[in-house]
Amino acid sequence: MHLVGIDVGGTNFRVGVFSGQALLWEKRFEADFSALCRTSQDAQASIMETMASAISEAIRVFPDIGAIGIGFPGFIDPATMCIASSPNLPGLSNVDIAGPLSVRFRLPVIVENDALAAAYGEQVLGGHESLIYIGLGTGVGGGLILDGKPYPGEHGVAMEIGHIIVDPGGRLCGCGNRGCLERYASASGVSISYQEQTGRQLSAKEIAGLAEAGDILAVSAFDLAGDRLGLALSHILKVADIAHVVVGGGLSEAWHWLEKPFRTRLEADLIPVLRGKCEVGVSKAQDRAGMLGAAELASNHF
Ligand SMILES: [Zn+2]
Structure with a gap:
């Protein structure tokens, strides 16, 4: 079958x-x-x-x-x-x-x-009994597996990390609130950051190409995305205390641009007992x- x-x-x-x-x-x-x-x-x-x-x-x-x-x-x-x-x-x-x-x-x-x-797919492939998945795509999604079981929450919205507010009063989100993570740390968020600085409307992929070519404003769009993601994840880990986090989605292809500001913010904002204890990596599931x-x-x- x-x-x-x-x-x-x-x-x-x-x-x-x-x-x-x-x-x-x-x-x-x-x-x-x-x-x-x-x-x-x-x-x-x-x-x-x-x-x-x-x-x-x-x-x-x-x-x-x-x-x-x-x-x-x-x-x-x-x-x-x-x-x-x-x-x-x-x-x-x-x-x-x-x-x-x-x-x-x-x-x-x-x-x-x-x-x-x-x-759940990452859990099946990677074998960690508990993990958090973060999908960086058009928006930002999240999923929690606890002791081998998906945790959807009582209303089906557990781990909606894209709507954690990381900039109160900031960019308007599709959910109706302002300053949600996905307006900064998604592909569209990176595009908005770059457009705010330059007036040019480009895809995250194009902006990654410019970052490779040394465009400082392209790099700073990814810096902001990584920083906000680190901030949001530090809050989540203090609540959920999960040791394994897998990052996937289209924007994870630009992880090398996100990773440094992400790790700097995450480590700074975690409580000392959790620093260095959480393994965050990009999905190997292609x-x-x-x-x-x-x-x-x-x-x-x-
Ligand atoms: Zn939102």
């Missing part, structure tokens, strides 16, 4: 077919979820159609699929598995995609927060942790 794991991002989603931990097939599908999710009514049908055709493709290659897991960037209601809302997809409100997909494919389908699914975690969660759920 094979499992399907799906990792949804802002502008695309990836579908993987797994046998145990082995990824047998993978395909990336372009999909502009903010356009698909303008209103809740449109969102359910649009997400369904987009995902169903991708899942059908996987099933054509591997007809013996046993369950489907989806990691979605939003708050997932743990009681209903509905996507309650998503700060970066404001049209979404209480959308059920697991139920209709399950009926359509006659297979068990689960939906979990994308970062929590990635955290971006498959989200798909694997979603697939494994689906298999565990039934």
